Amino acid sequence: MMTISGWGGRVRGLFTDTKGPWGQGGGDGGDPPADEGPGGPWGEPPRRGRRPSLGAGNVSALEELLRRSRARFGGNGGGLPGRPNRSLILWGLIGFVLIWLVFTSTHSISPGQRGVVTQLGRYSRTLGPGVGFTLPSPIERVKKLDVEKIQSIDLGSSGADDLMLTGDQNLIDLAYSVRWNVRTPELYLFQMAQPDETIREVAESAMRAVVSQVTLNDAMGDRRAEIEAQAAQNMQRILDSYRSGIQVQGIAIKQADPPDAVNDAFKQVTAAQQQAQSYINSANAYSLQLRQKAQGEATAFDKVYEQYRLAPEVTRRRMYYETMEQVLSNVDKTIIEAPGVTPYLPLPEVKKQRQPEEPQQ
């Protein structure tokens, strides 16, 4: 609530050096300093107490105020208005330095971390887990590194751009991930210019080198574990040769597929395998059926033959009659005496004659 009319009082108030800029609460803009004077940051209670005795003499009160102010500050030569500030700044500085010392010389290192200490830029030592003490900050610095934490990089992905050549000059779409952690923090920090990029490139190089020596079927099939192990081993060897301080924990092949462009052909192979199996299955079924049938029939014949041998003629006649009986009882029969007649017999007529009778029987 700062009105135009309040400016005069405000300016004067500033000159007194005892008044804060937000002391303008008063409504009668004419002579607010008398009212609001004590609101300054360094204002003293005594003046507040004195105020009622001033009565109506607002102007004199202002002069009084000015005089008191001059007495208070003027004696010190006016040029250094911030003496109380200075000691405060000093204390603040001392406090800050103390806090700085405490905070930059004790370091709590969590169990999975190591703290690499550099003394004026030069590697000094590595702090283990727990609380470690160093010289304060500009002299010794600590860089904390996660060593236990296993990090993972995913490499290779779907897309025609990322195909690998296999040993039999085929292409494979391989996606894999590399797990690694920091083994020696100081080497990791100081030996490699771009450690992460290096891991990525070395992983790719090692994996491709291994894949380029196996066949496509091996890479897609049961030799995956072997490829993973070999690539991890190669990677470790290369990284060690750089003294990178990196430990490769393992490589996992997530996906090993033929390229999209030829995937259909690979499915055909699977389909053909199924087809071949079904051929064999049905042949097996046929075989089983046929054998059983043969054995059954042979056994039946054997049984009958055994009986037949005991009484050949009778058995033969019996079988003959039984069979003929069954056969002839189910068919139309015509018995003709004269051999010459047979061709001319209107057989259909005979049949027709018989048919109407049938329903009645």
Place this chain on the structure above:
Amino acid sequence: MTDILRRHRLLTVTGAIVLLLVLLGSFPIIPETKQAVVVRFGKPVRIYNMYKPGRPIGTAGAGINWRIPFAEQLVWIDKRVQDVDMQRQQVLSTDQRRLQVDAFARYRIIDPTLMYIRAGNEEQLTEQLRPILGSEVRNELGRIEFAALLTPERQGIMDSVRTSLNRIARQYGVEIIDVRIKRTDLPDGAPLAAAFDRMRTAREQEARSIQAQGAKQAAIIRAEADAEAAQTYAASFGKDPSFYDFYRAMQSYRTTFIPNGQDKLAPTTIVLSPQNDYLKEFTGRGPGK
């Protein structure tokens, strides 16, 4: 008087600050990852924190050092293992196959002075190493067959690239630690399409051969079953061929003439002569033929 004093004090303070800055500048802090060449009026005089093979980290070099203010300048050169990537390029093998190759080299600056004199700074060094790496890789790979790239021989090839690249890099005070092929790809377009075609036809061939093999096996199984059945029959029926003939005929008549209820046969009419064997009693001829 106070004015003069004050101005004097100001001067003193300014002087002290300048002095401090100069002092600080005279004792540069060399970080572990950098080497510093001290250049006096353009002429390299000393090296701080120079790389020495086999020396453990933190033993010497890095840390606080000194220089003559104004006269000597520091040139910072990385001490770590660095990387130069070859631009992806096409390589033609001896058997005229094209191949897209990505390679990278890892190097370390082992002679900062030489490197500073010959290359100036690290960017320029990389710029100069890159085409050399490219041409070395192309030369070496152009000397072998495509198939050799896909063998363990590949690392041997890379070693020879490393050796020849190292010979050149030494002139820049650089040691090549490792050269590796990152990727070898078939170029897009015709070669890739041809490879896909080959893979596809190979798979089709495989599919067909699997199918044919299945069919073959099935046929063998069937034939074996047939043979075994025939053997079983023969062993049994062979005991009395004439009885078998009769027995089988009887079976056959039944199957042929007796409707089994399932399929509707046209009614059969049999015309018999009284001379038929079956009717021999019918005519009262008595037993026998």
